[in-house]
Amino acid sequence: MTDTAAAGTRTATQTASKSEQAYAAVKARIVDGSYSPGYRLVLAKIAEDLGVSVVPVREAIRRLEAEGLVKFERNVGATVSGIDPTEYLYTMQTLSIVEGAATALSAPLIGGPDIARARAVNAEMRACLQHFDPVRFTRLNQDFHSILFEHCPNPHILDLVHRGWNRLASLRSSTFRFVPRRAHESVDEHEALLRLIEAAADADEIEKAARLHRSATLDAYLAQNNAGSHNAH
Amino acid sequence: MTDTAAAGTRTATQTASKSEQAYAAVKARIVDGSYSPGYRLVLAKIAEDLGVSVVPVREAIRRLEAEGLVKFERNVGATVSGIDPTEYLYTMQTLSIVEGAATALSAPLIGGPDIARARAVNAEMRACLQHFDPVRFTRLNQDFHSILFEHCPNPHILDLVHRGWNRLASLRSSTFRFVPRRAHESVDEHEALLRLIEAAADADEIEKAARLHRSATLDAYLAQNNAGSHNAH
DNA sequence: GAGTACGAAATCGTATACGAAAACTATTGC
DNA sequence: GCAATAGTTTTCGTATACGATTTCGTACTC
Known part of the structure; x- marks a missing residue:
């Protein structure tokens, strides 16, 4: 919702895949602090919030994991990383x-x-x-x-x-x-x-x-x- | 970093998710040169090769993208990055x-x-x-x-x-x-x-x-x- | 009263299916 | 012969569904 970076928002929205959208949305929430470290990222919940299915959300979260913003554990789920x-x-x-x-x-x-x-x-x-x-x-x-x-x-x-x-x-x-x-x-x-x-x-x-x-x-x-x-x- | 501890190693190997497996496999092929730069990574083909469905493969490729090993283009597909x-x-x-x-x-x-x-x-x-x-x-x-x-x-x-x-x-x-x-x-x-x-x-x-x-x-x-x-x- | 075992609920993991977009090919018109 | 276009094929993107795994709560036993 809160698009902090105004850069190319209009064009991006048009072309953005749901996976991109999910990626950007979750990332924004982590960066702006809505999801603080330790916060549990439940796929289904995020999917519902964004009005998409779980598959793109899952993909987005894995990408964020590769960037180090979230920590992912098998069969358990993802949490926002970096507490200590x-x-x-x-x-x-x-x-x-x-x-x-x-x-x-x-x-x-x-x-x-x-x-x-x-x-x-x-x-x-x-x-x-x-x-x-x-x-x-x-x-x-x-x-x-x-x-x-x-x-x-x-x-x-x-x-x-x-x-x-x-x-x-x-x-x-x-x-x-x-x-x-x-x-x-x-x-x-x-x-x-x-x-x-x-x-x-x-x-x-x-x-x-x-x-x-x-x-x-x-x-x-x-x-x-x-x-x-x-x-x- | 690496889970060197003996505790859980066996279990981890046993329970490696398909997504993990796909990630490791594709990564290995890129690093060892089997997939050289510019190579077109077709989801369905890789999925078939590995005996899994496309979803985990797609996830793996997106992760590799975040690491910079592959380049991904919307609605077109992924290629191994870095030719020039x-x-x-x-x-x-x-x-x-x-x-x-x-x-x-x-x-x-x-x-x-x-x-x-x-x-x-x-x-x-x-x-x-x-x-x-x-x-x-x-x-x-x-x-x-x-x-x-x-x-x-x-x-x-x-x-x-x-x-x-x-x-x-x-x-x-x-x-x-x-x-x-x-x-x-x-x-x-x-x-x-x-x-x-x-x-x-x-x-x-x-x-x-x-x-x-x-x-x-x-x-x-x-x-x-x-x-x-x-x-x- | 504490600890354990069992069952229910929540959540993840992935296969399948189908719609959408791009790439490719063949055909037609000039 | 070349270019533009329409149709076909390939491939991607994501929703849905269901099995697998973990977690949590409750009841039971010692």
Whole structure:
């Protein structure tokens, strides 16, 4: 029902198979948090909700399983995956790696207009911090990074980044809490990142900066939730 | 990840669902090259071959699509993906990134016995070069890297590496050609990588070495096929 | 009162069937 | 000879149906 992404909705609806429809619908509900981690996905129920039969729903769920958004167990059913903090750690770590790479690959292709757009978004983010609007902040954050990725020439990496974002979104709805102090730093890091890109810095340098940006958020999360197992990097 | 635990292994094998069976079978055929890129996957035919109905086959193929091994088109059908050299480039580039990360994350956990095992494998690889055995060489190469990854604490990254290997295997069967000179260098790089790990080098250094190792193979491939579009890194 | 066994309900897994879309082929007109 | 079109065949997409498996509740025994 709640089509968050307005992209191509009209055309898509026309051509969308029921299986696509089910896939998109369930995915959207997971990402936006309607189905939170651990939620039991009953085929028949979803099928009825969507007005289709179970076969396409089942197919959709298996696809989501392959993307890591749901966990599937034989003869038992599917649940939305990723309840524990460990999952969050793994997802963030993976995302920091692919996102760093995507940003580095994309950087040489970013033009002046993109930079300007990114700056505008970042300015809005800063504004959000003042009137405390975490929801909008998160959305803008995604926009900001999307601008940095969108020129990435390697579609596979781009795909991995998007999957990471989706996983993150699904986890975030239940485990993530907004950390204003970290958010301030985040906005500053965005600015630094843009300067690096503008200066046509070394790809390694850009990658490292992008990766650290993400890792820092992970660290902030771990510190806040004082999770004991902080091994990596 | 893999259910290595003896508990339930027998039962699991016994109860493998048809969908699971179809998934494994088709995947295996793609990876081993029986179905080469571009091959048309007709649901009914595969279903008949496997002695099951089309529903589980369809499900399996959709899962493989989500993994990137097949390309699916509405009302047309599925084909094994990845025909062109560009695809090879993207796959290798992605793999170099996730594999580099996996190796770096795994390195601190690698012990003496692992190093010894890896050295033994590498020695065998060197031997393969003398009596020119590309097939065995490729297999050993996979074994070598597997030893480096197997301690990677982040299952998501490990999963991405495995997917990359699978994609690579499916592409390789049609596009890859064995390059002895590069193979010699590869074996030397393995040795250097082991020394870095033994010396407990900086994670960044290990990651960079592992990534370059993979990138060099990509470069050799591109040089050999003198593909014009050599943009990245 | 606790634990076990049995039965009912819920849910999954897949075969079959049929409608719909695309691909292929043959025919007709120019 | 070529192109466009109509008809045929192939193949996909999904609803329905039913057997298999798990789960949950209840009654029975110790």
